[in-house]
Amino acid sequence: KQEVTQIPAALSVPEGENLVLNCSFTDSAIYNLQWFRQDPGKGLTSLLLIQSSQREQTSGRLNASLDKSSGRSTLYIAASQPGDSATYLCTPSADRGSTLGRLYFGRGTQLTVWP
Amino acid sequence: NAGVTQTPKFQVLKTGQSMTLQCAQDMNHEYMSWYRQDPGMGLRLIHYSVGAGITDQGEVPNGYNVSRSTTEDFPLRLLSAAPSQTSVYFCASSYRAGGLTFYGYTFGSGTRLTVV
Numbered sequence: 318k319q320e321v322t323q324i325p326a327a328l329s330v331p332e333g334e335n336l337v338l339n340c341s342f343t344d345s346a347i348y349n350l351q352w353f354r355q356d357p358g359k360g361l362t363s364l365l366l367i368q369s370s371q372r373e374q375t376s377g378r379l380n381a382s383l384d385k386s387s388g389r390s391t392l393y394i395a396a397s398q399p400g401d402s403a404t405y406l407c408t409p410s411a412d413r414g415s416t417l418g419r420l421y422f423g424r425g426t427q428l429t430v431w432p
Numbered sequence: 433n434a435g436v437t438q439t440p441k442f443q444v445l446k447t448g449q450s451m452t453l454q455c456a457q458d459m460n461h462e463y464m465s466w467y468r469q470d471p472g473m474g475l476r477l478i479h480y481s482v483g484a485g486i487t488d489q490g491e492v493p494n495g496y497n498v499s500r501s502t503t504e505d506f507p508l509r510l511l512s513a514a515p516s517q518t519s520v521y522f523c524a525s526s527y528r529a530g531g532l533t534f535y536g537y538t539f540g541s542g543t544r545l546t547v548v
Binding site: 321349351353359360361362363366406408419420422423424425 | 465467472473474475476477480490522524536537538539540541542
């Protein structure tokens with residue numbers, strides 16, 4: 318069974334810092350990996366999707382890398398802002414058989430950026 | 433607006449009552465799924481569907497039923513509500529682009545259910 322671990326569990330930083338959120342997963346046989354953010358009391362908003370054949374994806378101040386063979390993904394947030402405060406979730410998806418496309422979740426990283 | 437719509441947003445049930453959580457998407461996505469989110473835990477898969485008429489169990493299916501009669505709708509039924517089913521429920525959809533290529537998921541805004 319795929320296990321997802323995100324480190325740190327919580328992070329509190331002043332505005333302007335560059336951040337690194339780490340994700341590790343136990344089964345490297347993934348189809349793709351998606352990063353979401355979840356605001357308190359809200360649903361999940363997709364940030365970036367990396368296919369298993371890709372090494373990284375960028376969107377604005379966000380950059381996600383994927384090392385499939387070692388079971389790791391990293392989300393970089395440049396010049397953090399208070400609006401980035403949310404819980405960030407890394408979700409690899411299964412690549413085979415009856416579980417194709419299924420997402421796996423860890424507990425996420427709770428980020429607080431203060432002015 | 434295009435996306436995944438969940439209703440109701442909030443619901444309080446008494447133990448033993450039944451109800452249906454609604455989920456609809458207008459993006460013609462084949463793949464739909466239900467998750468529950470509990471404090472201190474990651475989202476857990478309840479049931480999923482890879483197309484109309486096809487459903488399968490996820491990680492925590494007990495106490496829930498689903499059906500998929502159309503591409504757009506994927507309702508989740510609680511047969512006899514229990515306090516352990518107090519949770520936030522999310523519906524999600526995804527699509528395939530040729531063959532088995534799955535792309536990103538879109539989530540609904542959730543249904544917060546309390547069973548007393």
